[in-house]
Amino acid sequence: MKKIIALLAAAILTAGLFSCGRTSTKTKELNDLQKELLAAEGLPTEADELTDSQLRSIQRIYKMITYLNEKYDEEFIYGGYLEPAANQMETLYAYPRLLGADYGRNTVTVRATKDGFTDDYSDRSIVDYAEKMANDFMKDYFKSDQVIAFFSVNACDIEKNEVVDGDFQWKLGVSDIIFVNEDxxxxxxxxxxxxxxxxxxxxHELSGDHRINILQQYDVTNITYGEIADMYDTDYYKGYFNFGFDSDKKNVLQSEHLRGERALNDYSIDEFFSKYK
Structure with missing residues (x-):
């Protein structure tokens, strides 16, 4: 039986399945996956025992999961569902079985449109590519493996096959969390x-927000994506240096919390780059 892993708060995850409504008179058969998801939420597994809203939700969940499976020819695992509402698009959350959930890092979002569905799975491959490039640069810069970067996507308007010689053309925006050993x-x-x-x-024309965290007496290669937030509350954590380009790529916005002091600065690109040759 597939393992159901919640990617959102339980109240949101099951909003569609628990919506109120009269009991449906439809007797459409449910498949094994639909019954499994319903059972995991403590709901009836027979169609004629569900409300109209619950039945519609479980049917839409299956349709959206099937869309992913068929589009990418691999299996995706259900993570959560938001039913359509006045200010809310119908949305499914899932993750590829081969990659695992990785604490939500591999979450794929599917949204309903008037023409069918859209998803952001292809964004993950280009983010992984950018992340590997950055990690290779950092390890080469320090001549050490005691530095690691974790990337997540902020905005993406480019596919991996459009990247030429590592140039992302300012079409990929990421948030990267970097940990480096104080040594x-x-x-x-x-x-x-x-x-x-x-x-x-x-x-490489790669935009985003970049946070460098300094750790003392800690092997950073042991950090996983799911442990990032926890590291800030440990005795190993010494502070951070954060920066990012503005939207025009003419200025660098920088903040830090080091040696017990906070600072906020705004530099022109040339001014920031000229600090070190």
């Missing part, structure tokens, strides 16, 4: 690394 990059060294990383990002 190779301390509070006095992090700005220099940030400037060189910013130059690399600018060269």
């Amino acid at each position: 190779i990059c301390n509070a006095e060294q992090v700005e220099e690394f940030a400037v060189n990383y910013a130059k690399w990002l600018y060269e």
Whole structure:
């Protein structure tokens, strides 16, 4: 039996399945997957025992999952569903079985449109590609594996096959969370690394928000995506340096919390880049 993993709060996950409505008189047969999902939520597994809203939701969930399975020729696992409402698009959350949920990192979003469905699964491959490029750059920069970056997508208007020589054409925006061991990059060294990383990002036309976290006496290779938030509350955490380009790519907005002090700065691109050669 497939393992059902919740990707959203339970109240949202089951909003569609628990909607009120009169009991349906329809007797359409439910398949094994539909019955499994209903049973996992403590709902009846016979169509004629469901309300109209519940029956419609489980039918739509199956249709949207099938859309993913057939489009990408692989199996996707149900994660959550939002039924259509006045200010809410009908949305399904799922993840590919081969990759696993990875604490929600591999979540795929499917939305209903007037012509069928759209999804963001293809965005994941280009984000993985950008993440690997950045990690390779950082490990080469420090000549060490004690640095790791985790990418998530903010906006994407480019496919992987459109990336030429590592140029993302400012069509991919990411949030990257970087952890670096204090042994190779301390509070006095992090700005220099940030400037060189910013130059690399600018060269590859990759936009977004970039946070560099310094850890002491901790092997950063052991960190997983699901543990990111937890690291900020440990004794290993020493502070952060954050930066990002503005929308015109003319300025760098920078903030930090290092050595117990906070700072917020706004630099021109040239000013920021000229800090270190």
